[in-house]
Amino acid sequence: MIDGGYYLIGCVFSFMLGSVISSFLNVVAWRVPRGESVVSPPSHCPKCSSPIKWYQNIPIISYLALRGKCANCKERISPRYLTVEIVGALLFLAVFIRLISSEMPLATFVIYLIVMWIWVSLMIVGSLIDFDHKLLPDFVTVGGMVLGVVFSAIFTVMNFFPGAPNEELFRKFFPSLFSISGLCVGFGLLGLVRLLGSMAFKREAMGMGDVFLMGAVGAIFGPVAAIFTIVASSLFGSIVGVALVALSKTKFGRYFEIPYGPFICLGCLVWMFAGNEIVQMYLKLLTP
Numbered sequence: 098m099i100d101g102g103y104y105l106i107g108c109v110f111s112f113m114l115g116s117v118i119s120s121f122l123n124v125v126a127w128r129v130p131r132g133e134s135v136v137s138p139p140s141h142c143p144k145c146s147s148p149i150k151w152y153q154n155i156p157i158i159s160y161l162a163l164r165g166k167c168a169n170c171k172e173r174i175s176p177r178y179l180t181v182e183i184v185g186a187l188l189f190l191a192v193f194i195r196l197i198s199s200e201m202p203l204a205t206f207v208i209y210l211i212v213m214w215i216w217v218s219l220m221i222v223g224s225l226i227d228f229d230h231k232l233l234p235d236f237v238t239v240g241g242m243v244l245g246v247v248f249s250a251i252f253t254v255m256n257f258f259p260g261a262p263n264e265e266l267f268r269k270f271f272p273s274l275f276s277i278s279g280l281c282v283g284f285g286l287l288g289l290v291r292l293l294g295s296m297a298f299k300r301e302a303m304g305m306g307d308v309f310l311m312g313a314v315g316a317i318f319g320p321v322a323a324i325f326t327i328v329a330s331s332l333f334g335s336i337v338g339v340a341l342v343a344l345s346k347t348k349f350g351r352y353f354e355i356p357y358g359p360f361i362c363l364g365c366l367v368w369m370f371a372g373n374e375i376v377q378m379y380l381k382l383l384t385p
């Protein structure tokens with residue numbers, strides 16, 4: 098679609114933009130649940146309150162240059178900031194590479210790219226907040242659903258993260274319906290799991306935010322993606338949950354304290370980058 102030089106520039110730009118956006122998402126994840134403004138006051142050291150100058154606020158590079166310490170008081174800054182910046186940069190890059198390999202007109206490509214970058218950003222900030230506070234804010238979950246439904250009303254839903262082959266016609270002629278059915282499948286299935294789980298364990302098995310988030314995954318990527326993400330995320334969640342219970346020798350009840358949102362995001366990412374390949378492989382296994 099584009100030649101080597103532009104491809105390289107696109108890669109570098111995606112990586113840099115991803116690191117800048119995730120640096121900002123770190124701030125959002127810290128401030129929004131605390132009811133603080135995301136723009137003022139400007140970034141400052143939480144210990145000595147000295148303002149962080151612009152050249153000390155360059156994603157990834159500043160953290161490494163300052164060796165993870167405040168330039169003024171040498172207070173240690175959590176390596177989480179660096180991790181989020183690197184992961185965000187790599188995800189933006191990965192989305193760019195995945196989309197550029199498809200043969201679509203430039204304008205369509207740019208729009209898809211932006212929508213996917215927004216979705217990746219919502220997943221990053223949602224995972225961070227869920228991890229810290231065990232809640233998923235509406236701007237992530239409802240925002241994701243709106244993103245999926247509105248976008249599919251204008252364009253055919255996410256062709257470049259395709260699902261099962263028989264989805265293609267459905268997707269082509271009923272894009273909005275495709276998105277809304279995905280929303281219903283994601284929301285409905287996980288809602289059912291939540292209901293049954295709460296009845297079986299006599300306590301809330303997961304938050305309503307998780308159910309909304311799964312609705313967003315379905316709205317953006319369709320019904321097959323929703324089912325795939327539920328299976329993948331519960332698999333990841335179980336592995337990590339069992340490992341944590343085994344390692345820490347804590348009671349099984351603590352299993353419920355692990356936030357589920359980050360696993361939904363992980364499952365969705367697997368769908369975005371390998372879902373089609375995995376579904377095709379699975380279908381081949383079923384049909385001799």
Ligand SMILES: [Zn+2]
Binds near residue numbers: 144145167170
């Ligand atoms: Zn300081």
